[in-house]
Amino acid sequence: MPSIKYKYSFLFLIIPLLCFSQVKEVDPPSFIKTINFKGNTAETQLPILKLGEYVVLEFDALNGNEDDYYYKIDHYNYDWTPSILVKSEYMDGFDNQRIRNYENSFNTHQIFSHYKLTVPNEQTKRLKVSGNYLLSVFNNYDELVFSRKFMIYEDQTTVGVSIKRARDIQFIEEKQRVEIIITSNNTQINNPTQTVKTVIVQNNNLNTALYNLKPQYTLGNQLIYRYDNETSFWGGNEYLFFENKDVRAANTGIRAIDLQELYHNYLFTNVERATKPYTYNPDINGNYVITVLDAEDPSIEADYVWIHFSLQPTEALINKNIHVYGNFNNYVIDESTKLVYDERNNVLRNAILLKQGFYNYKFVIVNKNGSLDEGAISGNFYQTENNYKVIVYYRDLGARYDKIIGLGEGSSVNISN
Incomplete structure (x- = not known):
């Protein structure tokens, strides 16, 4: 009987953990x-x-x-x-x-x-x-x-979003800071420090989102957020890109084409940009668009092509865990995105099967502890154009679920001090 009691006790302890774990x-x-x-x-x-x-x-x-x-x-x-x-x-x-x-x-x-x-x-x-x-x-x-x-x-509040440079002198050239003003129009918000929670998402990437931000103070019907470190993001750099809407001809970013069992597109070899000055290069913030030349329906007429990525390594990068990164696979890092060092040609390579279209990508380092370093190869610059979304959650006293009562959006294209 003691062993049975132990098993039941264990179940009562483990069931709440299973029920309330975060979904991924x-x-x-x-x-x-x-x-x-x-x-x-x-x-x-x-x-x-x-x-x-x-x-x-x-x-x-x-x-x-x-x-x-x-x-x-x-x-x-x-x-x-x-x-x-x-x-x-x-x-x-x-x-x-x-x-x-x-x-x-x-x-x-x-x-x-x-x-x-x-x-x-x-x-x-x-x-x-x-x-x-x-x-x-x-x-x-x-x-x-x-x-x-x-x-x-639900469109119950107005969410003002402005992007500023970091206040911390140490990161003033590398980080961007998000300031938020939430105006409750006709909505009565009770006890906002307890009932309102805010999430900031950079470039539609939930992996780097900032959670559980609470208003610093209230001014009339406005909630004010003017944090520094708590709402700061690394600026990153503009994404690299290629387009292969015609797999048989030269396209933007593609240096060579080959047909085997499927088409292979070889991209120009990229170099690290962290030590170079920032250069404005319009992108779509890591996103992609499926497109194909001379076709009515890209969803079924765009073909799959092996895209060959390559990076010219510095001595410090040769033994690093480097991956291709972008929204094309929902920012997932796994073996399929990892670059392998080609000692003979002194280049890091990877091939990924992608549907024809216009793609943004960058190279990132995964540290030994599993953390991601997006700026080690691309660099971090406050001038980088990034998209920010602010999602406002509200659970009134006694309510049974978290509403989203507002959405705000801002861009760092006009970043100010």
């Missing part, structure tokens, strides 16, 4: 490519949409099996722990439905099936409340294939 996005297997997740804007991977708007998920399966896939939608708290709402409280209709809209590729070397899901739809009629959501895709065996986060907000 699950990365897809290697045959699932080009996950394009967006609202009513061109930006992909992090849809933040107004209550009542639609969200679109597209992806390609390269295994040629024409498999069936199903989706589920779950609601989460501000900190990405599961909310206590049941499905009927945040959804009209049903999820766990098959993704019915899919087409096979047309006139491509790489065979694939293109899937497209729009929510709301006939089965999932409406998402009724604001907040954090997770859309998960499952296969026929109810195995999770991948998942993606998105947010829905």
